[in-house]
Amino acid sequence: MSRKEEKNRRMEIRRDIGNRQITTDSPITTYYSYPYLVAHACFSCQKSFKLTYQKDCEKERICPECGKAVYLMERAFKTPKRSDDEQWKKVQKLYALGFRFQSYGRDYEPLPERLQEVDTFVESYPEHELRVAKPDSSLLPSKQ
Numbered sequence: 001m002s003r004k005e006e007k008n009r010r011m012e013i014r015r016d017i018g019n020r021q022i023t024t025d026s027p028i029t030t031y032y033s034y035p036y037l038v039a040h041a042c043f044s045c046q047k048s049f050k051l052t053y054q055k056d057c058e059k060e061r062i063c064p065e066c067g068k069a070v071y072l073m074e075r076a077f078k079t080p081k082r083s084d085d086e087q088w089k090k091v092q093k094l095y096a097l098g099f100r101f102q103s104y105g106r107d108y109e110p111l112p113e114r115l116q117e118v119d120t121f122v123e124s125y126p127e128h129e130l131r132v133a134k135p136d137s138s139l140l141p142s143k144q
């Protein structure tokens with residue numbers, strides 16, 4: 001490799017590193033800036049929407065598709081497939097029981113995988129770290 005080629009190669013590497021820094025910096029900046037977007041779920045549509053974070057009026061947010069209320073699920077919420085009724089009922093039930101999908105980065109008992117495990121889970125861990133809200137039985141999913 002000639003000296004010129006070597007110089008070009010280094011410049012390209014520097015440019016690549018420069019580009020990479022721009023792309024990794026920007027999401028971090030967005031992550032910490034307010035208002036930031038966080039998952040809200042519509043249990044009727046079985047969809048989630050990224051909406052601005054407004055803790056104090058979480059019940060007033062409206063689903064853009066059906067006009068019903070959407071609920072603040074918090075950042076660690078993983079949206080189930082729209083067709084996965086069981087998983088949607090599970091997250092709705094957990095929500096109704098006061099769980100929020102927060103990411104504390106500390107150890108806690110992982111949330112149940114299946115809808116049928118929720119009752120036993122709540123009995124076993126009534127003071128679970130993610131059970132941070134007042135339960136609202138009106139939100140419990142209807143039984144099938």
Ligand SMILES: [Zn+2]
Nearest residue numbers: 042045063066
């Ligand atoms: Zn909806």
